[in-house]
Amino acid sequence: MEHWLFTKEHEQFRPAVRRWVEKEIAPRVEEWEREGRVPREMYRRAGELGYLGLKFPEAYGGSDDLLADAIFVEEIARCGSGGVAAALTATTGIGATPIWRFGNEEQKRRYLVPAIRGEKIAALGITEPEAGSDVASMRTVARREGDHYVLTGSKMFITGGASADYVCVAAKTDPSAGHQGVSMFIVEAGTPGFSVGRTLKKLGWRASDTAELVLDGVQVPAENLIGEENQGFRYIMINFQWERIMLALSSVAAAEKALEDALRYSRERTQFGRPIGTFQALRHKMVDMAVDIEKARSLTYRALYLCARGEDVTVAASMAKAYAGEMVNRVTDAALQIHGGNGYMMEYPAQRYWRDARIMSIGGGTTQIMYEILTKRLGIV
Ligand SMILES: Cc1cc2nc3c(=O)[nH]c(=O)nc-3n(C[C@H](O)[C@H](O)[C@H](O)COP(=O)(O)OP(=O)(O)OC[C@H]3O[C@@H](n4cnc5c(N)ncnc54)[C@H](O)[C@@H]3O)c2cc1C
Structure with missing residues (x-):
């Protein structure tokens, strides 16, 4: 879906990442879920394609393009496994970020550059x-x-x-x-x-x-x-802002994928002589899911927009993380329900979307902590 936030170049970049995810990532998700890790060669591959350095300066092998980084985070979240997405985005998304922002030149050469290339995790x-x-x-x-x-x-x-x-x-x-x-x-x-x-x-x-x-x-x-x-506490708090935007972006993309699967299933599955998606209870449930996703996307893109402009995003990122982290739980739960008994079975991905969603309101600062930050920042207490 096109959005005013992104340029034409970004909109051309998105399908390229999506094709890569569909071709090289999605088919191996089950295997990596079983093994409990993403193989090193995939970090190198992502690095080779430039996907691990999108937000970093060109001097270190990056593209200096935060919005392209956001597209990568969204598209990898659509691979069907939150774990794969977490592994491939955490390394430079949160792991190497303190070095980029606060490290010296030597540290950037020794540690940031190889992480961007996917040679170091x-x-x-x-x-x-x-x-x-x-x-x-x-x-x-x-x-x-x-x-x-x-x-x-x-x-x-x-x-x-x-x-x-x-x-x-x-x-x-x-x-x-x-x-x-x-x-x-x-x-x-x-x-x-x-x-x-x-x-x-x-x-x-x-x-x-x-x-x-x-x-x-x-x-x-x-x-x-x-x-x-x-000065570490200050560094941690500054870095949290991008981590929270990343988690909100992932939540929106994962919820969107869960809704797409639910929609497809609701067209294929027949009960009482008609596709289950034609029952008003399920039709309306899917509308609720779509609206919930759009609300989360609006908050998230606002935080992303402010972040790309270099503004203080504490309020916007906390709101986006809090809302999107809860939304993805609601949407994946509804998607599982639409799958009925099959949703409870390991052979359908609906159960994984639901399991993977649970971390989104916990990691990177819980929903309650987001509310505490907002309570203070909005001057409520
Ligand atoms: C899969 C996974 C990956 C993670 N990855 C990383 C990582 O890479 N690096 C890293 O450093 N950390 C990581 N974390 C840690 C994550 O950031 C913490 O789990 C999270 O910040 C919550 O801390 P906690 O688990 O100790 O819960 P606690 O802080 O013990 O909170 C327990 C409960 O109390 C509530 N609570 C706490 N304080 C308040 C308050 N003031 N007001 C209201 N409610 C409150 C919380 O909201 C929560 O519901 C990861 C966690 C998980 C589960």
Whole structure:
């Protein structure tokens, strides 16, 4: 569907990504869901096509085009697996982003450029077993010792954590200073003391590995500090805005795919001598689904528009994430219902859309946290 936000070039780019997703991604979704990961060669392939660097400056191998990046996020979300989409968008979408925004030139050359090429996989390590919504309560510490920092603690629910070549990890450099004592570091896989504690079993997003990471006295060179010491909390909050827009874009695209499947099924399935889609109860349900998707898209594109203009998007991104994250749950639930018993069976993708949707109101900040942000920003309290 064309939209005023996108140029003619963008509208030509979209079908190219869609064809790639249909040809090279969608046919392998089942296999990767079973294996619990997307193979490395697919990151390289996406990198080769330029899809992992769309929003980054051309100097690092990117295209400097945030709207094209949004199209990639939407189209990959239509592949039929939220896990595949999460894996292929998290690496540069959230993993390498702190380096792009706040890292130095050397860090960008060493870590951002290979991630854009799909040669290195990046992950973002903020959440901990005891610190989720309350980011500032993290317990992982980084103690400066000569020319390196020693990191001790653990990270939880890290997307791509088991396959990542490096993780941008948040840790307290000044534990007495609350959120003003957080810093960010690039920690390479294979560094002594840095290990994958567990790869977690999940309801959905099965093609994307989600890991608990252990940091046991990990020596990180001082040059791997991202930006300035004790500025990490601010970096995390700034990065959250794009992550929330990405999640809203994915939610809208995934819901759209679920509705398309439900519509097709409702035309093919016959009961009481007529296609089930002709029953008013189901016809109207599908109209509700379409309207819900459009509302979420409007909020999401507004956030995207403001983001592309470089404006503060905290309110717009929080609204979009909150609404789209709940909407995709409503729509995929309705799509499963339209499939009847078949919707409950593993051989139909409706169950996966429903399972994959559940994370959208949790990851990247829960709906309740979005409401807390909005409460403050809208001056309600
Ligand atoms: C599949 C998956 C992938 C993830 N990927 C990453 C990743 O790559 N990197 C990373 O760092 N993190 C990642 N996360 C973590 C994710 O961001 C957190 O799960 C999320 O922020 C919520 O934190 P929590 O799970 O600790 O829940 P909690 O913070 O414990 O919240 C539990 C419940 O309490 C509610 N709650 C908490 N505080 C308030 C409040 N003030 N007001 C009202 N309600 C409140 C929440 O809304 C929620 O319903 C991932 C999580 C999952 C499940």
